[in-house]
Amino acid sequence: MAAPLLALRDIRVVFADQVLVSGASFALAPGDRLCLVGRNGSGKSTLLRIAAGLVDADGGEVFRQPGTRVAYLEQAPDFGGAARVIDYAMAGGAEEHKAAAALDELKLSPSADPATLSGGEGRKAALARVLAEEPDIILLDEPTNHLDLPSIEWLEERLSQFRGAFVLISHDRAFLRRLAAGCLWLDRGIVRRLDKGFGAFDEWSEKILAEEEVTAHKLDRLIAQETQWSREGISARRTRNQGRLRRLHALRKERANRVQQTGRVELAAESGQSSGALVVEAKNVTKIWPQPDGSERVAVRDFSTRIMRGDKIGLIGPNGAGKTTLLKILTGALQPDSGSVRLGTNLTPIYIDQSRASLDPEASLWDTLCEGGGDQVMVRGKPRHVVSYLRDFLFRESQARQPVKALSGGEQCRLLLARALAKPSNLLVLDEPTNDLDMDTLDLLQEMLWDYDGTVLLVSHDRDFLDRVVTSVIALDGEGRAEEFPGGYSDYLRQRKENATPARKDAAAAPSPPRTERAKTQTKLSYKDARALEELQRRMPELETEISEVEKVLADPDLYARDADLFHKSTERHDALKAELVAAEERWLELEMKREELEGG
Structure with missing residues (x-):
């Protein structure tokens, strides 16, 4: 076995009086392609920063082979002191021509002011800096956050060709399945290693939890309850969602029939239609934005759709393609330049964009949900005890009286979801809800959307999330074209490929198996x-x-x-x-x- 390039031994991290990491160890050998996974707030980012040499652990040691170059991609890049994007890209030690080449790959102007970059552009600049250093090891903390699908796919290809070793933290399951050849699981302060791809992680981790649950029941009731909460609150949700795939396929088939009919019939609702069945009816909508240089940018042109109660629609496309514009048009927040939009009756929408500004950091979780005092939360018109309701969102009873500021980012997102979903609504509008969410919260959001009996419109770049949730995808190409495809993201890719490639006639003419062979088939x-x-x-x-x-x-x-x-x-x-x-x-x-x-x- 090759000597490790980097090794962490018995790492210990303490925040205030809480031991976050205790005895965590792992080694990184040449060519290793690992993902670091764990529940939100478990210390993944801290461990990665310790590995990068940016912070010191409270105990343990870090070994790095002499001469090993380590590059670190942080979640929130700091552009302070950089007048141009090229200056920032070179700050890690890269030569100017290499930094310029990396920026060119990502279609970023070297002379741009970093302060003017959008979230996605800022992430691209940070990636250019890391890749231009040509390191032996890359440590990436949520590299796909704020990236659009074309950029994510570009990054997948770039990392798959990388000759060094890397460790990445990500909530994007499709990204992890494509790249990770091994898994590091940070759980309750220690690191376990699985030398298989991410596709094997759920089964492996759930088996460990199940074995621990049996042991815990024999040893201590409190530990047993915590283990059961951990397993039932997370892994069982994943299993339940897998069990719903059958229902999702049926809904997609129904949606496909309606999408096919849209191009052939008038989009007027029938007079005898039951109240509230129609949610949105858009016909030939067009929106064009004038540009400062006098030109025009077409966000969407001549798009039509009919969205019925219970549909779950995902909008995809490159950054700047017009997804948010179309979302606003479909919900009546923005008027199209031409065409018409008709909204259904009795709509009660809720908008969730994962902005945490509305949370009071000093308030407790209890007070955040029970804004009028007391211990009851009105959930769709029915009272629930606040502790019981918090359990639905993966919070422990002990967290109910904690201040919001003590929560991790993913936990704050759960609290936002809990507050929003308690309110009566029949239309959920989510603009990139999966950014900055950990896997546990994604599982929770997925289940919430499945149990939601209203209509869902969402913008997302998370391919796995789209595959598991939506009944139909509206794809925008950035040049005004918007087209609807029944199914999830994988269905969209397949249909797009089929539409672009003529059907092979010889497949249809393939001979049937002999009668005797068919007779033997079960x-x-x-x-x-x-x-x-x-x-x-x-x-x-x-x-x-x-x-x-x-x-x-x-x-x-x-x-x-x-x-x-x-x-x-x-x-x-x-x-x-x-x-x-x-x-x-x-x-x-x-x-x-x-x-x-x-x-x-």
Whole structure:
């Protein structure tokens, strides 16, 4: 095994009186391509800064091979002291021609003033600086934040060709699956290593948590509760979301039928349509922005769509392509230059852009949700105890009285979601909601959107998130063209490729397999699988009924104050039933898809 270029041994980090990292160790060898993952606030960025030599640990040691060049991409680059972008790009030690070449790849002007850069342009400048140094090791902290899809794909290609080693922190699952050959998991102060790609991380980490949960139950009830909260609050959500893919496919098929009809029929709503079924009807909308030099920029031209109640629409495209403009047009916040937009009746929208400015840093989580005092949160017109509601958003009971300023960025985003989603609404508008979110919060947001019974319009550059959430994608190319594709981001790529490439006629003419060969093919489930499917179909409604009964108990707004022990026991029972339902749904989905495949074949 090659000697490590960089090694951290028994790293210890203490903030105030809280031990954040305790005994964390890992080594980075030549050619290593690792991702550093962990819950928000676990110390990932701190550990990366220690590895980069920017801050000192409270204990432990950092080893770096002599002569090893390390470049660090921070989340918020500091442009202070740089009059031009080229000056900033050279500040890491790169030669001017190399810095200029990197900026050219990213289409940034070397003479631009760094103070005028947008968030995405600032991230590109920081990437140019890191890459121009030609280091042996690159440490990247959320490199895809504020980048558009073309830039993310460019960065994937650039890093895949990088000959050195790198460690990256990212919430972008598609990005991690493409690049990471190993995983470092920072969990409760220590680092575990998996020498497999990110695609294997969820199963591996959940297995570890499950094993710890069994041990914890034998040792200490409090530890058991924390482990169960960690596992049920995060990994079970991922499993539940996988189990909903079947429903998502059905919704996408329904959306596809409507999208295909849009180009053939008038977009007027039928007079007999039930109130509120139509959310947005846009016909031939165009918006053109005049530019300072006298030219014009077409944001969108001649675009039509009909959005119905329950649709979940994602808007994608390069930065500056007009996504936010179209979003404002579709919600009535901006008038088009031509064409028409008709909004449905009784719309109650909520806008979420993940700006945390509206949070009072000195207020507690409890007071933030119970703005009028007391211990109740009105959630869609029904009272919930604030502690019970906070659990839905992955907060522990002990955090309820903490000030907002003590929360990490991802935790503050969860609190914003909790406050926003408690309000009555039937239309959610989200402009790049996944920026700066950790994976746990992304899982939570994904589940919230699935459970949301209204309509969703969102702008996002997160491909995995789009694949898991939306029923349709509207793609803008930056030159005024906007086109709708049923399905998620992967469906969009496939359809775009199919539209650009003529169908191969020889595929359609391929001979069918011989009759004798077809006769040997299995056409139905085995007896064992059929019985299992039948049992699951019986058990799942029973579980849903039991869960509903427990939820009725927990819905009592005075339960926590009157009988805290019953509240905790009911909560544990609710979690256990949910976990059993998750496993049943997952197995049912697997068997049902197998049955359809066999019978369809």
